[in-house]
Amino acid sequence: MSTPLAQLAAIVGDAHLLTAESDIAPFCLDWRKRYLGRPLAVALPGSTAEVAALVGYCAANGIPIVPQGGNTGTCGAATPDDSGRALVIAMRRLNKVREVDAANATMTLEAGVTLAEAQQAAAAVDRLFPLSLASEGSCQIGGNLSTNAGGLAVLRYGTMRELALGLEVVLPDGQVLNLLSGLRKDTTGLDLKQLFIGAEGTLGLITAATLKLFPRPTARATALIGIADATESVAWLAELKAVFGDRLTTFELISRRCLELVDQYQPQARVPFITPWALLIELSDGGASAELNERLVGWLAERAMLDGVIAQSEAERQALWAVREAISEAQAAHGPSIKHDIAVPVSAIPAFMQDAATRLEAAFPGVQIVAFGHVGDGSLHYNVSYTRPGNADLFDDEERVNAIVYDAVYAVHGTLAAEHGIGQLKAHWLARYKDPAALALMRQIKALLDPQGLMNPGKLY
Amino acid sequence: MSTPLAQLAAIVGDAHLLTAESDIAPFCLDWRKRYLGRPLAVALPGSTAEVAALVGYCAANGIPIVPQGGNTGTCGAATPDDSGRALVIAMRRLNKVREVDAANATMTLEAGVTLAEAQQAAAAVDRLFPLSLASEGSCQIGGNLSTNAGGLAVLRYGTMRELALGLEVVLPDGQVLNLLSGLRKDTTGLDLKQLFIGAEGTLGLITAATLKLFPRPTARATALIGIADATESVAWLAELKAVFGDRLTTFELISRRCLELVDQYQPQARVPFITPWALLIELSDGGASAELNERLVGWLAERAMLDGVIAQSEAERQALWAVREAISEAQAAHGPSIKHDIAVPVSAIPAFMQDAATRLEAAFPGVQIVAFGHVGDGSLHYNVSYTRPGNADLFDDEERVNAIVYDAVYAVHGTLAAEHGIGQLKAHWLARYKDPAALALMRQIKALLDPQGLMNPGKLY
The missing domain is CATH 3.30.70.2740 (Alpha-Beta Plaits)
Structure with a gap:
């Protein structure tokens, strides 16, 4: 074993420094199989101190680092290049729930906790951690933070940035920055944690976070509504928000083509009607579902629409969601597409x-x-x-x-990356569309925190 | 007129560069009359371009800058020192509402718009801008952002940081950084706007912002509840949130001493009862107040409490708020106190x-x-x-x-500055309690963006 590998193994233990091809293979290929890298090794640290020691060693020896969570990203941000030089630091062993404080509505988790485990830790104290993604069984809190993950509940609860109150970060020089906090109000200068959220591991390595919890909704009301024109959706959204406020937790727009594809390729999803456009609407609240459903029915009764189905049971609710969730697979069955x-x-x-x-x-x-x-x-x-x-x-x-x-x-002042980030896939597009002054400042901050350019090189900038 | 003053006057116009003692006096003294400064002059720019020209001129000529909004801060962050060297840039003329987009639930305002004007701009399109502070008639959006203002509605709507989607900032070198955006999801790298929120004008000068709007609540239900022990308040809060979710917009704890002082010094506020502790609870929602009130009454009926009053009209609601709002004055009448x-x-x-x-x-x-x-x-x-x-x-x-x-x-991992910031008043305390690695990184970022140290010197760090 060469000296760097021996030193790295001494930090995490031999069993947790992977070098055999079959061991490291899962860490070398991204989820969409677009990027295949070849690292020096894969380290599986078991504590923040081990992460700090790994990063410090790499800083002293010029070894690039690629942080990796659940490896479910779609832009190649967690895949090493093929130089064989970089150390992948995979966070799966850093997976302790450090604290759940139901009365403060917060929990502190290590970065390698999966999103599903985070949801379960909240549920165990009758609270909701609202982030919800297709990959939630595999993706990890550290990756969710590093990509500012979005998903199905942003309308009501915000993105991962809005769900994070505090972070613990290992800086590129190996120093531990303790920004953990369960406070809703704190105006003691720069909110440094914001730098690391969405930074895709290029400024440091997130090792733990304090996250917000919410009451668990006990009532749901769900409807699929057919409308003639996408333009109508804007007014529907505004009126639903005015009447139901934050009880509106889902507002999805679905085109006729989506309904047709599901009907054709995923008939078990049972599309109830085909209209030019459809809206999937869900309300959630405390209290009883019957009451909430009654309010939604009452409100819908006064509105013009082409067609509509309101779920009368949890089974019917899941049936409506099945239509929405079948779109991606139906489309894949129809053939490849260029996704945005x-x-x-x-x-x-x-x-x-x-x-x-x-x-x-x-x-x-x-x-x-x-x-x-x-x-x-x-x-x-x-x-x-x-x-x-x-x-x-x-x-x-x-x-x-x-x-x-x-x-x-x-x-129309939109963005090319709503919730999947930039990674390797979109770095050249970011350079084209981002405000040049903003891009320059991003690069200055990168150079300040990571002057050697060792943290996740080739990503984002 | 000396050359710098002539050059500065050429940028904003003679009428908008104040140098006469009587003209500049209001800008030299902070709101709590703790700090009295003496600036070179006070500039009142009328556009972002004028701000950029002022800042660029100051950068080239080594002139310190003190940004000032409504001058209602409590920590001296907007007051110049007494050297006579600094230019105060006061934002009151940069007060245009650039855009209100009701359908996107956003508005873009210049920094000198007062908070009350911002609330009115939202109300004009039947939306709510929820930030609410005692000084809202005078304080300005730029100052609210620079201090990450909190206030009465944070429980439901978050602090100013959570209300800001985009910023326009003049950097210390005079460059304009356009980070304006009305997007809820955007993961294109570092969220640079976060650097300037809460930075108290030390990293640049905020000239405009895109802010979130919300539906306007149409229903309110308000109660004052007497309890025996402050410990109970934590359970009350959790249970109210579980049942009413985000309809809970106010949850204030008031000690017996507060009630006694109001009773003694502000009898017109008519304290309804004196208990060891009291909770002021308010729910707000769409729909009708009667329905919301009924739900609150029903919920309270099942709870143990020492005493309780539920407002049955808007006048009674205001009477309950009057008790809460009289505390500060009652206390001032009783004599001075050291505030935190x-x-x-x-x-x-x-x-x-x-x-x-x-x-x-x-x-x-x-x-x-x-x-x-x-x-x-x-x-x-x-x-x-x-x-x-x-x-x-x-x-x-x-x-x-x-x-x-x-x-x-x-x-207990709290903070010494929840919502008033640091300014001059607390800089030495921040240095004592802030994580040293965090403080060091704050200073590195300050040095990166403002290498000459001209932006609001002597504040925060």
Whole structure:
């Protein structure tokens, strides 16, 4: 064993420094199988002190570090390059629930706790940790923080940034920065934790966090509504918020094409109707579901719509959600598509969809667009296929499609990365669309905290 | 006129560069009359471009800058020193409402808009901008951001940091950083705006912001409840949140001493009962007040309490609030006190109050403590008097009292500045209690952005 590997193994223990090809393989390939890297080794530290020792050793010896959580990211932020030089630090053993304080509505978790485990730790004291993602069984709190994860409950509870009250971070020089805090109000200067949230591990390594908890909703009311025009969705959203406030926890817009694809490829999901557009609406609250449902029924009774189904039981509720959740698989069954993780101001959604479709059809006659997503917070899945007849050579058009979509997004002051981050995949797009002064300041801060450029090199900037 | 003054006047116009003693006097003294400064001049820029030109000129000529909003801060952060060297840049003319987007639930305002004007701009489109402070008629959005203002609605809506989606900032070199955005989801790298929120003008000058709007509540239900022990308040809060969720917008804890002082000095406020502790509880929601009130009445009917009043009309609601709002004046009438702007974890409030009282009584037998505040978010007004018989020479004991209170605060991981910031008043305390690694990183970031140290020198760090 060479000296660096021996030294690293001495820090975490031989069993926790992986070097055999079969052991490290799962850490080398990203979730979407776009990036295959080759690290020096994979370290599995079991404590913040071990993380600090690893990072300190790497800083002293010029070894690049790639932090990795559940390895469920979609932009390659957690995958090493193929130089064989970088140490992957995977956080799965740093997985203690340090404290749950139900009365303060906070919990302090280590970074390697999975999102599902975090939800369970909250549920165990009858509280809700609201972050919810498709990958929640595997993704980890540290990764959720480093990518400022969003998901299904942002409309009501905000992104991971808004759910974090405090952080513990190992800085690129190996120093431990203790910013853990369970306070809702604290104005003692710069809120340094914000630097590390969404930084994709480029400024330091998050080892623990104090997160907000909420009351667990006991009532739910769910409806799928058919409407004629996406433009109507903006008014629906505003009126629902005015009447139900934060009880509105889901507001998803689904296009006819999505409904047709689910109907065709996922018939077990039983699409109840096919309309030009559909809205999936869910309210949640304390108290009883019957009462909440009655209020939703009463409100819907006075509104014009093309069609509508209100869940009368938990089984019916799950059936409506099944339609929404079947879209991705139905679309995959139909063929590949070029996917986008965009957000625009809610008020600009109808104009953006019109404009982007016009631009794409001009460039690619016959193009198919599948749009759906968390419209309540302006974020959209916007998937493009059939740029050529028979969907041939789709990915040869990827850069052109992206440029057209992103031009339309930035024309309404949107973003090319709503909730999946930048990683390796979008770094060149960020350089194109981000305000140059902002990009320059980002790079200055990176150089300040990580002058050797060892923390997750090649990502983000 | 000397050359710098002529150059500065050329930027903003002669009428907007104040140098006469009577003109500049209001800008030289802080709101609590603790700090009296003497600036080079006071500039009143009318546009972001003028701010950028002023800052650029100062950067090139080594002139310190003190940004000033409504000058209502309590820690001297907006007051120049007495060297006669600094330029005060007061933002009152930069007061345009640039955009209100009701459908996106956002508005973009210039920094000199007062908080009351911001609330009105939201109300004009039937939305709520929830920040609410005693000084809202005078304080400005730029100052609210620079101090991460809190106030009465944090429990439900968060502090100014949580209300800001985007910022426009003039950097210390005069460059304009455009971080304006109306997006709820955006994961394109570092969230740079966070650096400037709560920075008290030490990293740059905020010129505009995009802020979140909310539905306007149409229903309110308000009660004043007497309880025997502050410990009970934690359970009350948790149960109210579980049942009413975000409809709980006020949860204030008031001690017997507060009730007695109001009864004695502000009899028109008509204290309805005197109990060891009281809770002021308010719910707000869409829909009708009668329905919300009924739910609160129903819930309270099942709870043990010493006494209780539920408002049956808007007049009765205001009467209950009058008790809470009379505390400060009643206390002032009783005599001076040493005030603290602290927060602790909600779960630690009872233990903290016991511990701090024990420590203070040991040091100052006969000491009087008046505690009240926004307990729903852990923040407390904690006022100490009668350290000596007859409240004599109170402020000679201020540093000792502060050290005792802050030691008790940090023993439960609280903060010495919940919502008033640091400014000049508390910089030495921050240096004592803040994590040294955090303080060092704050100073590194300050040096990176403002290498000449010209932005609001002598504050915060």
